[in-house]
């Protein structure tokens with residue numbers, strides 16, 4: 001923050017990045033927003049287009065298309081640059097392509113004197129958040145991945161829909177890899193203080209297999225959307241704005257993000273989706289919830305899958 005003016009630098013203004021920029025403007029989260037992309041025409045065009053909406057925005061935001069020098073005074077650098085999933089491709093398939101792109105990006109950001117917080121959304125997000133932490137040399141709490149923030153939002157939406165309750169009153173987490181080995185924490189899921197596993201006993205129409213199917217729809221949501229329209233972006237963009245707001249407004253919010261584990265959940269040297277308290281300093285603390293045996297096993301499987309990919313890259 002320079003002279004008390006908040007600045008977010010966004011790198012990568014594709015589907016996800018430009019949706020994030022649009023949501024930032026509409027929710028008036030930072031005073032300045034700078035757009036950077038390899039495709040200069042795209043970020044320049046986006047800056048023009050977004051500026052034309054300012055007359056209708058809740059408050060002024062200074063938006064421009066810029067370069068890496070603009071990262072120096074940024075509070076947050078958000079990275080949405082890189083290749084996205086093609087139909088049938090898993091997030092882990094993207095690793096080599098995007099790790100190379102990240103080395104270039106993170107080096108340039110750091111060379112320009114950045115000393116803020118990185119937010120990473122590019123897939124495979126847990127591996128690329130680890131890469132950003134390694135390449136940047138910043139403390140672990142200042143490198144955050146979007147992790148399972150979107151998966152948790154999808155889970156809350158579908159549970160809200162099933163029980164006909166506002167998703168905002170559903171407390172339930174998806175943790176683990178943002179990808180095929182993620183898991184639902186059923187043992188701690190509740191609605192208005194009532195455990196979901198208890199709620200299921202209240203009506204005959206509630207079936208266990210419905211919950212199983214519901215989770216499959218969470219886990220496979222990206223595939224389903226990509227099949228229909230080629231990419232997913234609105235949900236993650238809103239999740240990233242939520243995270244940005246939690247940081248800039250020092251909210252101490254609990255969000256499922258990709259955080260560095262150093263013994264929490266019996267895991268080490270890995271970035272993975274877990275609930276964490278987020279504030280102006282980044283990740284204040286990883287929240288360790290008590291998992292049941294099945295959930296522990298699933299979580300450790302997820303850790304193992306990510307560790308084996310990480311070891312190939314580093």
Ligand SMILES: NC(=O)c1ccc[n+]([C@@H]2O[C@H](COP(=O)([O-])OP(=O)(O)OC[C@H]3O[C@@H](n4cnc5c(N)ncnc54)[C@H](O)[C@@H]3O)[C@@H](O)[C@H]2O)c1
Nearest residue numbers: 012013014015016037038039081082083084121122123236
């Ligand atoms: N974390 C999540 O929950 C989540 C959800 C959806 C998508 N994603 C991921 O977000 C990423 C972006 O997806 P998208 O649909 O916006 O892709 P996209 O292809 O629309 O946009 C990527 C942008 O990155 C830019 N870019 C590429 N290399 C660059 C570099 N070296 N420097 C600067 N800019 C560069 C491209 O020019 C392009 O504008 C993908 O990896 C995708 O898988 C993550």
